[in-house]
Amino acid sequence: MRRLLRLLLPAAVATLALALLASTPARATTPAPKNLKHDKGARPVAAKRPDASRAGPSYAGREDAMQFADEVAARDGLDPAWVRASIGSARLLPNVPRLMVPAAPGATKNWRAYRGRFVEPVRIAAGVRFWRDNADTLARAEASFGVPAEIIVGIIGVETIYGRNMGSFRVIDALSTLAFDFPEAHPRAAERQAFFRAELESFLVLQNRSGESPLLPLGSYAGAMGMPQFMPSSIGSFAVDFDGDGRIDLVNDPADVIGSVANYFKAFGWTPGMASIFPVRLDPQRLQKEMLLAPDIVPTFNVETFTAAGAALDGEGLAHPGLLALIELQNGGDAPTYVAGTKNFYVITRYNWSSYYAMSVIELGREVRLAMAQ
Ligand SMILES: [Ca+2]
Numbered sequence: 144m145r146r147l148l149r150l151l152l153p154a155a156v157a158t159l160a161l162a163l164l165a166s167t168p169a170r171a172t173t174p175a176p177k178n179l180k181h182d183k184g185a186r187p188v189a190a191k192r193p194d195a196s197r198a199g200p201s202y203a204g205r206e207d208a209m210q211f212a213d214e215v216a217a218r219d220g221l222d223p224a225w226v227r228a229s230i231g232s233a234r235l236l237p238n239v240p241r242l243m244v245p246a247a248p249g250a251t252k253n254w255r256a257y258r259g260r261f262v263e264p265v266r267i268a269a270g271v272r273f274w275r276d277n278a279d280t281l282a283r284a285e286a287s288f289g290v291p292a293e294i295i296v297g298i299i300g301v302e303t304i305y306g307r308n309m310g311s312f313r314v315i316d317a318l319s320t321l322a323f324d325f326p327e328a329h330p331r332a333a334e335r336q337a338f339f340r341a342e343l344e345s346f347l348v349l350q351n352r353s354g355e356s357p358l359l360p361l362g363s364y365a366g367a368m369g370m371p372q373f374m375p376s377s378i379g380s381f382a383v384d385f386d387g388d389g390r391i392d393l394v395n396d397p398a399d400v401i402g403s404v405a406n407y408f409k410a411f412g413w414t415p416g417m418a419s420i421f422p423v424r425l426d427p428q429r430l431q432k433e434m435l436l437a438p439d440i441v442p443t444f445n446v447e448t449f450t451a452a453g454a455a456l457d458g459e460g461l462a463h464p465g466l467l468a469l470i471e472l473q474n475g476g477d478a479p480t481y482v483a484g485t486k487n488f489y490v491i492t493r494y495n496w497s498s499y500y501a502m503s504v505i506e507l508g509r510e511v512r513l514a515m516a517q
Contacts, residue, residue, distance in 0.1 A: 197238065198316060203231030208323050215344045221351055229347060229357045233319035236312065239364045240326040243335065254472035254480050254499055261301050261503040262510055270296050270511035273305040273397070280385065280398045288405035289415030295404050297508030298494060299370055306370040309394065310363035318343040318366040318375075342366055345375035353390075369393030370400040371407075381407040411493040414465075414486055419505050421460030421483040423469065429453035435469040440498050442466035442486050449483065456483060470498050 202208040212230045216223035274281060274296050281292035303309050321339035325332055346366065350357040362368040366375065370393055373382060382391045385402025392399050425432070430453030435444070442465065449467050450456055456463075465486055472480040482488075484498070491501040 198234035199237045233315045236320045252473040253475040270300045284405040288409040290405040290408045293508030293512045297504035302372045314360045314362045419487045423483040424455040426453040442468045
């Protein structure tokens with residue numbers, strides 16, 4: 144994964160996306176609001192998704208897991224017996240660790256293939272239904288957080304097809320497996336393992352607070368949950384009770400999902416009213432491609448510098464007051480696709496560190512909006 148930052152992908156799309164993108168899972172643990180939503184590993188193309196029903200031994204007999212349980216209990220003021228029993232009830236998922244190992248570098252990415260999986264008639268029709276069913280809430284979220292309905296609709300559609308594929312792994316199993324048996328072959332194994340330990344801790348704190356057994360929630364093989372596939376720490380930091388019923392439910396309550404996704408974007412710096420992308424034409428006469436691609440997806444160039452380096456804009460793009468990034472999307476052996484990405488494009492990648500992911504969200508949202516008007 145040379146140019147792509149990525150985070151996690153939705154449960155339903157993990158295998159595909161990882162295969163297509165061949166990038167490394169990352170996590171926004173550092174700057175901005177605490178961290179990103181979910182996490183994924185890179186996957187070989189033909190790999191099958193792991194079977195959630197196959198579980199190995201429990202962690203009750205693992206000294207490192209029980210020691211971690213005691214640390215969590217002390218740190219968070221939880222009952223040590225409860226934490227030990229919770230982690231001790233977790234089972235190793237034997238097929239999950241290998242899913243975290245990045246694919247070999249140089250694997251071909253293919254935007255058209257990627258797009259075809261997410262921007263397709265079934266998902267668009269489901270998006271239209273979701274938008275119609277939740278039009279008032281989407282409008283309220285846009286008014287409250289400044290995030291357009293079509294971006295929220297795009298995210299929830301790409302993540303889980305509006306709740307259809309929320310993952311079938313017990314979250315306690317997925318997080319414990321990645322916390323205590325993260326594959327050493329991963330180039331950043333220690334960092335990733337620490338990340339999943341922190342997520343396991345966040346999960347236990349959440350469950351303790353809500354009173355729901357930690358053995359019940361289901362999610363992706365990386366422990367992402369609900370319609371928006373939030374990781375536990377993101378639930379703690381960004382989820383909101385947007386229908387005011389006194390509880391946050393990202394599995395069954397579209398209002399909470401919509402508000403939480405919008406709040407997440409706001410927290411990561413979404414600018415109301417700003418487009419995410421503009422069309423761009425490369426002018427071979429003036430093109431300084433290496434220079435334009437060097438900052439990857441980080442908006443770096445003002446319009447003047449951008450166009451002088453051969454990335455031609457028109458209309459709205461030319462009038463954009465902020466910085467731009469040249470986004471290159473590979474198409475296998477064919478010519479790449481290029482767009483100009485704004486700061487809001489970058490913000491979408493804070494949900495999942497992939498420009499292919501962000502483009503799918505934008506294009507699914509747009510297609511749903513267009514279908515609504517018909
Ligand atoms: Ca609620």
